[in-house]
Amino acid sequence: MMEAPMKSAILAGYMPGFGNDFETEALTGALPSGQNSPQRCAYGLYAEQLSGSPFTAPRGINERSWLYRIRPSVKHTGRFTRTDIPFWKTAPCLDEHDLAIGQLRWGPPPMPNAATTFVTGIRTMTTAGDVNTQTGMAAAVFLVNRSMEDEYFFNADGEMLVVPQSGGLRFWTELGRIDVTPGEICIIPRGMKFRAELLDGPARGYLCENYGAKFTLPDRGPIGANCLANPRDFKTPVAAFEDKETPSELTVKWGGKFYVTRIGHSPLDVVAWHGNYAPYKYDLRTFSPVGAILFDHPDPSIFTVMTAPSGEEGTANVDFVIFPERWSVAEHSFRPPWFHMNIMSEFMGLIYGQYDAKPDGFVPGGISLHNCMLPHGPDATAFEKASTVELKPHKLTDTLAFMFETRFPQHLTSYAASVETLQTDYIDCWAGLTKKFTGAP
Numbered sequence: 001m002m003e004a005p006m007k008s009a010i011l012a013g014y015m016p017g018f019g020n021d022f023e024t025e026a027l028t029g030a031l032p033s034g035q036n037s038p039q040r041c042a043y044g045l046y047a048e049q050l051s052g053s054p055f056t057a058p059r060g061i062n063e064r065s066w067l068y069r070i071r072p073s074v075k076h077t078g079r080f081t082r083t084d085i086p087f088w089k090t091a092p093c094l095d096e097h098d099l100a101i102g103q104l105r106w107g108p109p110p111m112p113n114a115a116t117t118f119v120t121g122i123r124t125m126t127t128a129g130d131v132n133t134q135t136g137m138a139a140a141v142f143l144v145n146r147s148m149e150d151e152y153f154f155n156a157d158g159e160m161l162v163v164p165q166s167g168g169l170r171f172w173t174e175l176g177r178i179d180v181t182p183g184e185i186c187i188i189p190r191g192m193k194f195r196a197e198l199l200d201g202p203a204r205g206y207l208c209e210n211y212g213a214k215f216t217l218p219d220r221g222p223i224g225a226n227c228l229a230n231p232r233d234f235k236t237p238v239a240a241f242e243d244k245e246t247p248s249e250l251t252v253k254w255g256g257k258f259y260v261t262r263i264g265h266s267p268l269d270v271v272a273w274h275g276n277y278a279p280y281k282y283d284l285r286t287f288s289p290v291g292a293i294l295f296d297h298p299d300p301s302i303f304t305v306m307t308a309p310s311g312e313e314g315t316a317n318v319d320f321v322i323f324p325e326r327w328s329v330a331e332h333s334f335r336p337p338w339f340h341m342n343i344m345s346e347f348m349g350l351i352y353g354q355y356d357a358k359p360d361g362f363v364p365g366g367i368s369l370h371n372c373m374l375p376h377g378p379d380a381t382a383f384e385k386a387s388t389v390e391l392k393p394h395k396l397t398d399t400l401a402f403m404f405e406t407r408f409p410q411h412l413t414s415y416a417a418s419v420e421t422l423q424t425d426y427i428d429c430w431a432g433l434t435k436k437f438t439g440a441p
Contacts, residue, residue, distance in 0.1 A: 014235035014281070018217055024176070024239040025068075025272035036066045045271055046072040052189055052214065052277040063214070065275025067174065070243060076193070076250060076267035080259040083251065085120055089413045090157060090256030091127035091136050091211070097417035103376050104412075107421035108365030111202055115146040118169065118196035119153045119251060122207060125367060125416040126347055128408035129317075131157050131211045131256055135310070136408045137318045139347040140207040141367070144169070147197035150246050152267050154193045156254040158211040161306075161320060162186050163402060165351050165365050167203030169196050173279045174270045176237025182351055183400065185305075185320075186281040187215060193250070193267045194279075204365060206349045208404045212317035215306040223290055229305045233286040236278050242266040284351075284400060289326045295333045300403070315407050319344075323355065323401040329393045336386050339377030345410045346370045346403050353399030357382050361429060368426075372409050380432030 015022050025031045030045060032038045037047045045068040052063035089096075109123060121143040129136010137158070144167070162169070168181035173194040180186040181199065188194055217229060244266040251260045287305060292298050303321045310317040328335045336357040348368045355362050357378040362368060370376040378386065416422070 013238040015238060016232050016235060018229075018231035018234040018280070019276055020236070021274070021276045022236055022278060023272075023274035026239040026241055027271050030068055030239075030272035031274060032068070041068055043271065045069060048072050050191060050275075050277055052191070061213075063275075063277040065175070065273050065277040067270045068272040069174075070241070070269035070271065071265070071267075073267070076263055076265075078261045078263055080252070080261050083258045083260040085122065085251075085258050087124060087413075087415050088119075088122040088140070088253070088258075089124040089127055089138065089415075090131050090209075090253075091129050091138060091411070093124075093127040093413060094411055096414040097412060099412060099417040101371065101374065103368075103370055103374055103427060105362065105368040105423045105426040106366055106416070106419065107363060107423060108204065109141050109143060109419055109421055111143050111145060111204065116143055117146050117148045117151065118142055118144050119148070119151075121145070123415050123419075124413050126369060126410035126412055128345065128406050128410045129211060134158075134211050135317060136211050137308075137404065137406050138209040138211075139404050139410065140209065142203070142205055142207050144196070144198060144203040148195045150248040150266075152193050152195050152248060152250045154191055154250070154252055155188070155209070156191055156252060157256065158209045159190045159214050160188045161208040161210065161215065162188065162205065163207070163349065163351070164203060164205040165349065166205070167201055168199030169203050170199055171196050171279065172240075172242075172268055173237065174268055175273050175278050176240045178237050178279055178281050180281050183285055184281055184283050186279060188279050189214065189277055192279060195268065206367075206402070206404075208318060208320065210308050210318050213309050213311075215308045215318070215320065218304045218307045218319075227288040227290050229282065229287055234280050234282050236280045239270065239272050241271045242268045284322055284324060284402075287322060287324055289324055291326060291328075292330045292333070295330050297330065297333065297335060297337055300337065310407055316344075317406065319403070319405040321403040321405060323399070323403075325395070325397050325399060327393060327395050331391060333391070334386050335391075335394075336378045336382055339375065341373050341375045342370070343372060344405045344407060345372045346376075346405050347410060348401060348403045351400040351402065353397075353401075355399065355401045356396055358429070361423060361426070366421075369410060369412075379429035383433060
C-alpha cells in the first residue's frame with residue numbers, strides 16, 4: 001500500500017450528513033478546481049464519473065460522483081468468466097421448495113465450517129420483485145469467518161444495506177473505509193467496488209439487497225423538522241486509496257449471475273472524489289423515536305429509518321424500520337404491537353435484547369417472516385402480560401430489532417426452507433390464545 005501524507009489520519013475520518021455533496025482528497029491538490037474533467041489531472045490521475053441515477057433525473061434525486069483514480073475502471077476488468085456463489089439468490093426466484101405458506105421463524109443460522117468471506121457467506125432467505133425491472137429486494141443473512149484478501153466485489157443489481165448482528169466488519173470501498181459493528185448499519189451503493197475484512201473474529205448479520213430506487217430518508221410529515229433519523233448522524237468516509245500491484249480478483253453480480261475477472265492490482269485506487277453518490281454508515285442508537293404519549297400503539301411506520309420509494313406515493317419498494325430502546329407510557333392501552341394482517345411483507349431480525357411482542361423463541365440473530373396478508377401479532381405470553389400489567393411508565397431497554405418491509409411478496413429460497421434452524425413449531429406461539437368472549441358487555 002502506498003503511504004500518502006497523513007494517510008492514517010485520513011483513513012479514520014468520516015464526513016457528516018445525508019445526501020450531501022461531499023469533496024475529499026487523500027493527497028493535497030488531487031481534486032481539480034472549478035471543473036470535473038481537466039485536460040490533465042494532478043498526480044497523473046484519471047477522471048471518471050460514477051452515476052447512480054440517469055443523467056436527466058431531477059436535481060433532488062440526481063446522484064453522481066467524480067472519481068480521480070490511478071487507473072480508470074476499464075483497467076480493473078479483464079475478460080469475465082462465469083462463477084458460482086450458490087447461496088446468493090436473486091428475484092425472481094420461485095418454486096425452489098415445497099414448504100407451504102405460513103408465518104415463519106428461524107433461529108440464528110449456523111456458521112459454515114468452510115472458510116467464507118462476506119461475499120461467499122451470503123445466504124439469501126427471501127426474494128421479492130424482479131431484478132430485471134429494478135423492483136423489489138432480497139433479504140439475506142451473512143456468515144463471515146474469513147477476510148477478503150486481494151478479492152474485490154461490486155453489485156450491479158442493487159445497493160446493499162448491511163446490518164451486523166455479531167462481530168464487526170471493515171469495508172474498504174473505492175471512496176474510503178467504513179467500520180461497522182452491531183448497532184450500526186452501512187449502505188454500499190450499486191456499482192461500488194469494495195473488500196470486506198473482519199474486525200474482531202467471525203461476523204454474522206443481515207443484508208437487504210435493494211433492486212429499486214435507492215434508500216432515502218422518509219418525509220416526516222406532521223412530525224416536523226426533527227426526530228427519527230437526523231441527517232447529521234449519517235457518516236460518509238473520507239478519501240483513501242490503495243496503490244497495490246498484486247494479483248487480484250474482482251467478482252461482479254449482474255442480472256442475478258456472478259462473473260469474475262483477474263487483474264494485477266487493487267481497484268481501490270481513488271485518490272480524491274467529490275459528489276453525492278457514496279457509501280455511508282449510521283448508528284441506529286442515534287435514532288430519535290416518536291410514539292404515543294396518551295393512548296394506543298402507533299403504526300410501525302413511525303419507526304422508519306430509511307425508505308426506498310416505489311413511485312407510488314406512500315407505498316415503499318423497501319422500508320427499513322427499527323424497534324429501539326424507548327419509553328412506553330400509553331394509558332388504558334394494549335401497548336405491544338397489535339394483531340394485524342398487512343399488504344406489506346415483513347422480514348424481521350433481532351440484533352440484541354428481547355422483542356416485546358415475542359419474548360419466547362425470537363433470539364438475537366434470529367429471523368421471522370410474516371408475508372402479505374398472513375395474520376400475526378403478539379404471542380400468548382406477551383398478550384397475557386400486556387393485558388394485565390399495571391400501566392405505569394415503562395422503558396424498553398437493551399433491545400434493537402429491525403424489519404425489511406416491502407410491497408412485494410417475499411418468496412423463500414431453498415436454503416431458508418431447509419436450514420436446520422427453521423422453527424417448525426412457530427405457529428404454536430399463538431396456541432394459548434383462548435376464547436375469552438363472555439357475551440356480556
